Amino acid sequence: MSDVPNDVLTVRLAALADASDDSDWADVRRRAGVSGRGRRTASALRAVAVVLALVILSTAVVARVTADEPPRTAYTPLEFPGLRAYPMDTLDDVRTHADAIVLATVLSEAPHESREAFYGEEGLVGRRITIRIDRSLWQKENAPSPPRTFDTAGGSWFYRQGVREPLFKFGEVGEQYVFVLAKNTSDTNNNSYEWVHEGTLGAPLIGGRTPTDIESEKPYFQAIRGKTPDELERLFDTTLGR
């Protein structure tokens, strides 16, 4: 804090800081399941947390609208930066956390109202997308059905001096994706979506198939690579059950 003047304010704030150190790295490791013991407990607690909280995983399968873009040679999965609260790497993760998997088209995009108001034209601004479900690929038994058309989170834009750029490409208007969805079972309000995604993973659909050169070793991507929507539906039906 060398740039903070050593004034009254600094001294009084520092006096309120609790200097005692009750850190416990071993406890962190136990909670993380790193120590081996307690891994099952940690997993069970995470599962409970999932029931309480919103879970949305989205996997993108993209049909490029513009034909003049140079062909890509490899496809890196899209992931939202920051915390992924839930494991979403395997089909088993999907079975645990998802309510439905759908083929959907992104119809439109807009800033998230509250974030736009909050940040103005500086920094990150939330982006919402409106999607239309074109086909259901899987739905868990007794799980709620998503509406035909709804808004969901679509990543972020970065504003710098009024100029807006996408933080990363996701949910581009006119493209078709496979969304792995779960419903937010908590109370909704103006700042949350009923169906949103966290820990989004995506892979484009080229010529009616997911690409075979996805740059990810995660089991989920290995499972879906190269498959058509029909094949994905069979895969989900046989491996996820209902």
Place this chain on the structure above:
Amino acid sequence: MSAEEIERVYRERYVGFRNALATVTGSREAARDAVQEAFARALRHKEDFRGDAPLEAWIFKIALRTALESRRNGREIRLEDAVEPELPEPERDPELAAALRALPPRRRLIVFLRYFADLSYAEIAAVCEISEGTVAASLAQARATLGEALRQNEVTR
């Protein structure tokens, strides 16, 4: 991202993170639990760290979200939701507590991130998803406002 790097951040920043989070949770115990859980999450999901922000900021953001989750009984939390940080023990300095309370919540959070968590401008910028310039301006305005409030209290005392 290695577990050793996360452990380094833990050992260097634990006290500051806990103190800053106590302004959000309202208690030292809840803040401690949030810090512990946040570092555990960071360990579990360390492959998700993309290196586009300081590691300290990434972990603190997890901790902040964890603290807010605990406050909201597990409901979905967005960091842009109103965070209303308060001194956990305002009775220890009522004047300063009142002056801080008069600041906009986001500016108050930036003050706590700077003075309690000891985050750099770059780290605060990453946590709050604003520019470093905005962090600097917010801190300067906060210092001016707080300084003036404290001076007025001195005069009227």
